[in-house]
Amino acid sequence: MHPALAADFAQLDTLLAATRAAAISHLSSLDTHPAGRATPPRMAHDLPAKGAGARSALSEFQERFASSLTGSAGPRYWGFVTGGSTPAALIGDWLASAYDQNAAGKTEPATVAIEHEAIAMLRQLLGLSEAHLGLFVSGATLSNVVGLAIARQWVGAQLGVDVAIQGVGALPPTPVLSGTAHASISKALSIIGLGRGALQSVPALPGRECVDVAALEQRLAALAGRPAIVVANAGTVNTGDFDDLQAISALRERYAFWLHADAAFGAFAACSSAHASLVAGLDAADSVCVDAHKWLNVPYDSAMQFTRHRALQAQVFQNSAAYLGALGDDPDALHLTPENSRRWRALPAWFTLKAYGAAGYRDIVERCCALARELGSRIEGSSVFELLAPVRLNVVCFTLAGEASTERVADLLTRLREGGEVFLTPTVYAGRPAIRAAFSNWRTTGADVARAWSALLQAAHAPSSTTP
């Protein structure tokens, strides 16, 4: 055995204690650690000829990278839609690495049991019925890929084509209709061969991001019976808007389409009785995408893919090889998702759901929404900023008052990032350069909103580097 490897194995206990200390030091500094960082770390690409052991690698990592790490796990990282990791989720994630099980199927029965339990708890948390079978994938993008690949198989079945065997070339162009789809939907369509061009955008209601259901119906009627895919958006990233899922699914009485719901973070509205009506009807979708590394607050990378059509799913993803065994009635995960070997992603989710339950998630969701509303009302009451959309859930979409050019917004965001108090990301909403703040970290409190607000006011008043 390589001497460094043997030595590390002999002192694993001390090494893991040092690792734990490094983790605790980062996590306990997040209240003061810069939320975002602008400076990339210094790079060193050489492969060590001998290797100096894990202790040395840990020191080098801390020396060279610690000061470049963002506070993305912390309470004032409001860019994109970013969750942190609850204590229990972190425990589960560490153990997933330590046990290092291949969660591909029944050869590792404990991984299957934990995944079933985690999925069952998530169904209850999110108001999905048992007809939805679920599995973990790496993120909402992959969840959308899987859902749309099953949809593609369904479309083929309506036309007498087995796409899994014959390929997408055997299909006529498939219309995919959506209001305000997330960018990952286009990416997913490119991956699965339907093509980005298949996505047809349907108008939203005036001043909203939710689809105009009457316009959607017209589009469906114009297809004259051709099978289609409808992507419903339950929580848009710009403004946290929701399609009317019940009205969309009612259209299935008259038109043939697969309903895929992208509820990456919006599904968590179901945790709070005050917001649950936003996702009423989610269960009726044929496939549902829900992220876990956002509002569930488990570490990257993790999401869930739910569907009512497991037989179609197995047609798409089955991995037939003699040594992998027969598919059977309850196919292993390796026959149902893009992966073959698989990280035990269900474990962190299982830990956090067991640890905090429905009440814990109600608290996280309601607190995030209340803080988003608080930021929204500070913006509404200020002359410096302008709120661009009502705060429906956990996303605040706003801009600088007056003519906010892309440069002014970019400048403001740079100053904020350099200040380190809060990290926000830009967008364009209704043709206007804008800023988004998304609340999805379990640690965020009112004190963080107050700190971020001071930083926002200060950054807005600071002299701009691009305007005289």
Ligand SMILES: *Cc1c(COP(=O)(O)O)cnc(C)c1O
């Ligand atoms: C974040 C998000 C995605 C993509 O999720 P990843 O986990 O980053 O792949 C897709 N749809 C919506 C609505 C999202 O918010």
